[in-house]
Amino acid sequence: MYKILKAEKLADKIYLMDVEAPRVARHCQPGQFVIVKMDDKGERIPLTICDYDREAGTITIVFQEVGASTVKMADLKAGDSFRDFTGPLGCASELVEEDIEDLKKKKILFVAGGVGAAPVYPQVKWLHEHGVAADVIVGAKTKDMLILEDAMEAVSGNYYPCTDDGSYGHAGMVTTMVEELVNNGNKYDVCIAIGPMIMMKFVCLLTKKLEIPTVVSMNPIMVDGTGMCGACRLIVGDEVKFACVDGPEFDGHLVDFDNAMKRQQLYKTEEGRAMLKLQEGDTHHGGCGNCGGDK
Structure with missing residues (x-):
């Protein structure tokens, strides 16, 4: 059993928990x-x-109510x-594999939307701990829906909150904030x-x-998390990938977002899953060759 040490409501239908999981905390990396x-x-x-404390042996998770299980949670x-x-699963952010001195020479921009601020935070924090400053844009519908503001601002080089309704920070979508920063040099x-x-999709365009x-992180399309169910199958360039075993991070300019979003909708129904299995054949699940789902 994994004890919950802290449970907090961050915003409407968005929650944070600190969980006692020493082994996961010892081995996990951002991403x-x-x-x-x-x-x-x-x-x-x-x-x-979202965060981890190796000494305390804790993992921080953030989740949003989207179905029966998360409502119960x-x-x-x-x-x-x-x-x-169970974890850590998936591949760590490519940033942690880069030479720190090379990273210090780069200008890095993070763009988060809604609950996406949670997986962005550990990467920005990791960079901050290694002396690398990054600009961070976080968008939400309203000010009340922005999460982790104080924590994010503490570790970012420059923090730019955005609200769709203009109630706080930059008025508009995160893409218009990106354009503004670039236009400003x-x-x-x-x-x-x-x-x-x-x-x-629109950030990548x-x-x-x-x-x-x-x-980009394709964690929004994951279901099973092991490559067995096929829910997170996506096309990256001319290759079939699975977000859970090959990612969750990929080159955003190569991801076929339209295909991924269409699959995400079809996967929600039994008939849709049957159609996807028929259309995709051997690559429907286990097609990555790494997870054993094809055996």
């Missing part, structure tokens, strides 16, 4: 995720790691426990965008035009 289960019959829920309190807390070597699929290499 990776865990799978949680509340009980023996509970749904497997993949969640990107929101009722858990400090002192309750998860039946399973900022030159970025790389952009990391994490958030709703439609947001990442813009950064491709601006010739800024862009990395």
